[in-house]
Amino acid sequence: MxxxxxxxxxxxxxxxxxxxxxxxxxxxxxxxxxxxxxxxxxxxxxxxxxxxxxxxxxxxxxxxxxxxxxxxxxxxxxxxxxxxxxxxxxxxxxxxxxxxxxxxxxxxxxxxxxxxxxPILNLKAGAAAAGGGVPEEEAIEWLDRQPESSVVFLCFGSMGAFREEQVLEIANGLEASGLRFLWVLRRPGPEGTRAGPTDYQDVREVLPKGFVDRTAGVGRVMGWAPQTIILAHKAVGGFVSHCGWNSTLESLWFGVPMATWPMYAEQKLNAFLLVHELEIATEIKIDYRNGEIVTAEEVERGVRRLMERDCSREERLKKFSDCIKKALMxxxxxxxxxxxxxxxxxxxxxx
Structure with a gap:
């Protein structure tokens, strides 16, 4: 294009x-x-x-x-x-x-x-995480031990990364929610460059002190993730996403409810489509502006709303999930x- x-x-x-x-x-x-x-x-x-x-x-x-x-x-x-x-x-x-x-x-x-x-998707894509996050195999093994539809998956795409102040707010919001989570956390490129995100050697350096230990029973933080493999897992019950179109189609394919956090390009348009036209997603911060801080309270409220049962939203999501699969038959x-x-x-x- x-x-x-x-x-x-x-x-x-x-x-x-x-x-x-x-x-x-x-x-x-x-x-x-x-x-x-x-x-x-x-x-x-x-x-x-x-x-x-x-x-x-x-x-x-x-x-x-x-x-x-x-x-x-x-x-x-x-x-x-x-x-x-x-x-x-x-x-x-x-x-x-x-x-x-x-x-x-x-x-x-x-x-x-x-x-x-x-939808044109690569549903078999997967690569081991590089760096100091939880390796792919360990993440899947951890998901295998979680109840069905109980885990919030947070992933912001190949260019999605936050500065330390925002990372702290996300961590505090997740901890306060008490929900199970799998969080893809990556280091942003240097200010003023076009360099993409990289994995942390040790995610503890950017997270609140003691966060990893306090949340060890309910959460995992990792680097680059095989998104489709995780979305396909029965333990995943919600997806906090930047609303890139590929991620949107993958989430629809696997029938995983989304909470929107658009960051760049056309992602706000996609989020508006999901929340206000199709009515199949909730929001964390749908009108997010680059550099804005989304508070821990907003994160907590957003992930709780994402994981709440909403029968009408679930029915619409299932309808669209079924229709995009049938479209290729x-x-x-x-x-x-x-x-x-x-x-x-x-x-x-x-x-």
């Missing part, structure tokens, strides 16, 4: 090109809409001061706080507009979503042929969409 300069190569050879969009169809709709408004009427979303913006791919207006945080960066915004224009010229767009999950968004995208082909919506894409390529000489 960001390699749109390859469209020029397709043009040189006189062949059609397709886009693989790895985020939600609703996100694609948001990008396309603000680009269209900009090109047709000079609308500048970076200077938008309203409380919410109506977007055709969404069932309800999007609040200003849910806009991607980089949208105020004019240079980044111009890049986004250029990418969206390439999207519009594509022969079609394959989106990693399921029609039944985002029917409003899929049906609204009329500027090109949209093929919802998801013979006769399912995504399976049919993939077949339609292939036939379209054949008929146009694109394969």
């Amino acid at each position: 960001f390699c749109t300069s390859m469209a020029d190569v397709a043009g040189e050879f006189g062949v059609p090109y397709y886009i693989f969009f790895t985020s939600a169809a609703s996100d694609l709709g948001f990008i396309s809409h603000i680009q269209q408004l900009h090109d047709e009427s000079g609308f500048d979303v970076a200077e938008f001061e309203g409380n919410e913006l109506a977007v055709p791919s969404w069932a309800r207006p999007i609040p200003r706080w849910a806009f991607p945080p980089n949208i105020v960066n004019k240079e980044w915004l111009q890049l986004l507009y250029r990418i969206a224009r390439v999207f519009r010229r594509a022969r079609g767009i394959l989106v990693n979503t399921v029609r039944e999950l985002e029917s409003c968004a899929v049906d609204s995208l009329s500027f090109t042929k949209v093929h919802p082909v998801g 013979d006769g399912g919506s995504s399976s049919a969409s993939i077949a339609e894409f292939i036939e379209g390529c054949k008929s146009s000489g694109g394969m």
Whole structure:
């Protein structure tokens, strides 16, 4: 989705090109809409001061706080507009979503042929943790000893990491909750660099004094984790997530309830979709701003709410979990969409 300069190569050879969009169809709709408004009427979303913006791919207006945080960066915004224009010229767009999950968004995208082909997931991914956290095998063995649906899993993606002040608040909130937890805790890269998170040699250096010992009976803290393997475990009953689209689809696939803590990119849009449109998630801090401190009380309240039984939410989650699995089966919506894409390529000489 960001390699749109390859469209020029397709043009040189006189062949059609397709886009693989790895985020939600609703996100694609948001990008396309603000680009269209900009090109047709000079609308500048970076200077938008309203409380919410109506977007055709969404069932309800999007609040200003849910806009991607980089949208105020004019240079980044111009890049986004250029990418969206390439999207519009594509022969079609394959989106990693399921029609039944985002029917409003899929049906609204009329500027090109949209093929919802998801969920495209690597469900067997797993790698041993590096560094001083709990190794993968030990974490799974620990989960094996926990009651079914009793553990809160906290994981914030490949770029998700917090400074020490926020780590202390999360730790205190988890301890106060008394809930079982498995927490993926990683060291942020140096300030002012693009370096990604790394694992701590010893997580005790950043946690409250005595935390590991006091919570030894109910919790584990580890470095890089095999997320799909953990989400698939019967002991996991809730997932505190940054709401990256892959993580969202994985959580839906395994039917694990989510609590949202979006951090960057389009994650606030995904969180808004989960909490307010699909109504299958709760929130820790849905309008989180980078550098903001979420208090221990907010963490405690959020994880407790996540682990409480909510029959209507559970029914909706199960419905969507079932539908995204059926979508890939013979006769399912995504399976049919993939077949339609292939036939379209054949008929146009694109394969």
